[in-house]
Amino acid sequence: MLNIDSLETGIVIDHIKAGASMRVYKLLGLDKLDCCVAAIKNAKSSKFGRKDIIKIEGITDIDLDVLGFIDHNITVDIIREGKIVEKKKLVPPKYLKNVVRCKNPRCITSVEQGLDQIFQLHEVNGTRQYRCIYCEQEYQSRQG
Amino acid sequence: MRHLIDPLDFTKEEVLDLLDLADDIANDRFRYGEVCRGKKLATLFYEPSTRTRLSFEAAMLNLGGSVLGFSTADSSSASKGESVADTIRVVSGYADICAMRHPKEGAPLVASRYARIPVINAGDGGHQHPTQTLTDLMTIRLRSGRLNDLTIGLCGDLKFGRTVHSLMKSLARFEGIRFIMISPEELRVPDYIRDEVLKGQGIPYTEVETMEEVMPQLDILYMTRVQRERFFNEEDYIRLKDTYVLDAQKLKTAKENMSILHPLPRVNEIAGEVDDDPRAAYFEQAQNGVYVRMALIMKLLGLTL
Missing domain, CATH: 3.30.70.140 (Aspartate carbamoyltransferase regulatory subunit, N-terminal domain)
Structure with a gap:
């Protein structure tokens, strides 16, 4: 090894x-x-x-x-x-800033490239999900 | 400084106070004719609109204020590539309050982060339309006498219909609300609404594909237009646009005191013959939009009679 x-x-x-x-x-x-x-x-x-x-x-x-x-x-x-x-102890962060990009073509971040990409953590029925703060689209891990 | 970007930016109590004020304005709007003397509303409309823009302008004019702005992105500096942030920073020096409509979702939120004046979301893409929701709530309360214990039918484009998303978020805060969502499979409500608003808050709901099967249960029927501008694929729009047409025949099984709402404009989804039915509330709803926007402008500017 x-x-x-x-x-x-x-x-x-x-x-x-x-x-x-x-x-x-x-x-x-x-x-x-x-x-x-x-x-x-x-x-x-x-x-x-x-x-x-x-x-x-x-x-x-x-x-x-x-x-x-x-x-x-x-x-x-x-x-x-x-x-x-x-x-x-790792805790999911409340916000992700410029870590992942929103892929919603209708999101303002799709046309204004200078905006910070910010996702907020939501807990829905015990499931954690990150959603774009602008358009509320959920981040899918298959996205880049 | 307060903004109205999301329908939940105001507490339930604030919404009820706002509706009380709007009701009072509706009873005698001329008493409010000087409240905004010397104030200016900027209407920044990056997307065509008739009702919303004119009702904002009528609201400010009714309050004795004045209006300025643009009605398409082509006639603004956005066509030169100016960002929303820069535009609102400049407009903050020209007006006291601003109403923004934008085809991209989240643009009014961006504006609110850079503005020195209150920003009102007048519709952002397929996302939210909180002032239409205030209009809807005012109309439902006037027609039904309450905002609780109602079965609400939502019909048409529930995927891209921003008025539907905002209305569901707001009504979910009242007791005894039940939603029946009538749409083709392709136009069902987005997952985030189903997960957070319905499942997350334990709101009872049903999803069906025809309005006839649920008509007798409804206290409110909220019709929406399938919006061409939300589709990237014209074929999908053509296939789905006339899925639902409300006519006198379909209304035969509806409750006598049901109310039919529609954010307008309508195309084919409500037949002209329904306009004379006493249950048709959509033109009254459009009128209420002016009163509720008058109340909103007063609230955000901190003005009273």
């Missing part, structure tokens, strides 16, 4: 659905960081068979809210001095 050194200080994002790590990488804006980031694809998982893992070295204060939108199975460990000091 590929060996990535354990972290002294940083964040381990574990149990990412196999193949989804690059989406997480982009949504968290990790490409804009100067620190060392490792994305491990298709690691063995006793729970899921295969999983992806992301390790971020040196920083612990990244806004991780969007992970709650992507997949609630993802786990996040904050590491300091080589030890797990916090296991973050």
Whole structure:
């Protein structure tokens, strides 16, 4: 198995659905960081068979809210001095800003490209859904 | 500063107060002839409209104010590519209050976020039309004497019919409301309305495809037009446009005190012979639209008699 050194200080994002790590990488804006980031694809998982893992070295204060939108199975460990000091509980964010795009051709965002793409979390009969704040169209995960 | 973008922007109590004021205006509108002296209403209509725009203008003129604006996107700077945000920022310096109609859903919400004056959603795409809803509520209350314990039939284009979506959201706040939705399968209410308004609030509803089978149950029959402008495919429009035509024959089984509403304009969905039926309330409804918009302008500008 590929060996990535354990972290002294940083964040381990574990149990990412196999193949989804690059989406997480982009949504968290990790490409804009100067620190060392490792994305491990298709690691063995006793729970899921295969999983992806992301390790971020040196920083612990990244806004991780969007992970709650992507997949609630993802786990996040904050590491300091080589030890797990916090296991973050992922909560779906109330709003998603410029994370996904509204695909409704009747939505104002379809013609005014400068507008922020904002989706709000709604809970209907125990089901969570994100809806565009402008046209109220539900975000479907098959959308881009 | 308050805006009216979504029909639920006002509480139920605020809506009832507004309807009380509209009823009072209807009884003697001339008493209100000076309330908006010196105030200006901007009507920003990016999409053609007769009734809504004229009723807003009539409302402001009745209140002693004045109006300015445009009635198509072609005659506005939108045709040059100006954003809604920029337009409203500029108009905020020209007028005291604004009514906006736009073919794109959410445009009035965008405007309200950049405006320095109250913004009224005068219809955004197939989404919402809250002032039509106030008009509908006023008419239903005047005709039925109440807004609770009613069986409401909604007929026609329930998918793109923004007046239907707004009306359902508003009526769901009253006790004892039951909806019967009459539409072809392709034009049923959007999932978000069914999930949040009906299932989410436990409102009883039925979906059927013919009006005859439910006519005797209805206290209100709300007819809508299948709108050509909402279809990307002309063939679909042609196929669906004449699905429902209300005529005297179909009304034979209806309650004597049922009321027929329609946001207008109608095309073929209500036969001319129905106009003389005492249950036809749609022209009265159009008239009420002026009074309720007068009340709304007063409320948003914080003006009283």
